[in-house]
Amino acid sequence: MLNLEKRMKPREALEVSPFDTGVFTWKMNTRSIEENEWLQIDNCREEDLSLKNLGPVGNHLNGSESTSLKLFQTIESWLNKRSFTLPVVDNSLHPIDRCGRLMQEDVCLMERISERWTLTAASVCFPTHWDPFSKLGLPLDDIHEPVPRYEQDLIPRPGNFMDRISDEMIVARTGWSLTACSDLALGHEKQMVEEDPSELIVRVERQTLRRIPNSDAIAFTIRIHRWPLHVIRDDADLANDLLTSLKQLPDEIKTYKTETVELSPIVENYLNNRINQL
Ligand code: HEM
Secondary structure (H helix, E strand, O other), X not given: OOOOOOOOOHHHHOOOOOOOOOOOOOOOOOEEOXXXXXXXXXXXXXXXXXXXXXXXXXXXXXOOHHHHHHHHHHHHHHHHHOOOOOOOOOOOOOHHHHHHOOOOOEXXXXXXXXXXXXXXXXXXXXXXXXXXXXXXXOEHHHHOOOOOOHHHHOOOHHHHHHHOOOOOOEEEEEEEEEEOOOOOOEOOOOOOOOOOHHHOEEEEEEEEEEEOOOOOOEEEEEEEEEEEHHHHHOOHHHHHHHHHHHHHOOHHHHOOOHHHHHHHHHHHHHHXXXXXXX
């Protein structure tokens, strides 16, 4: 069971509703944020970091050390400036793995190789149904190869957007899914079946992008938030947005977001019953 008291609530964690209520297309949905909002720390930090200490390491290309170290220093200084204690991290780890162990976010290092933004190092302990090791060395568009409609809806905008990220700019965007499993790390297998609809998980990835100081690289962070459906139900606007969003999912997405699609009738039923009771 998730300790909701200790975790950030949707309105604290998210700049805007994550659910798109218009006709479905993948959108950039990037918005500028202040440096203060870059990373998110809540009272489950220790718990999440101890899980990360058991997580995978060693997902990096040769040559990514020095930029990963600059990122490590950037995170350290961000935490120090805000008087957060620094967790003890194993100095023998590659600096990208040390980055991941400083914060609740996972992180990917993107560097421009042969004019394409390429994943050169990653510390991903809490993936949402993807294998971070299989993406190492891939350019941005290839990383997204399994995403239906990515090409028609987005290419070439994500790459162009990354070209234009300036030193002082930080942006955030979100993605969401429904799942019956409350674990932070989700592999390819279905992990658990939750019988009670109110406890089904609305899983939101809050992602940020920023340039790493004194480098040409970009840090892409991913913070996982999980809220049982009853938390969303208690926020009428979010509940309505989620309902509308579920109705808009096109057929092409259904083979990709399989669990979301599978759970969607139960979720719709639960939210509609609740709205009718009000
Ligand atoms: C502005 C830049 C970006 C945009 C607009 C974007 C957009 C998207 C979208 C629309 C999806 C499908 C979302 C869903 O499942 O709900 C996705 C999935 C994904 N994105 Fe991105 N993305 C961006 C940057 C990145 C970067 C820098 C990485 C670096 C690793 C990345 C890694 C992934 C991965 C691993 C997936 C899952 C792919 C799979 O299922 O195999 N994205 N992204």
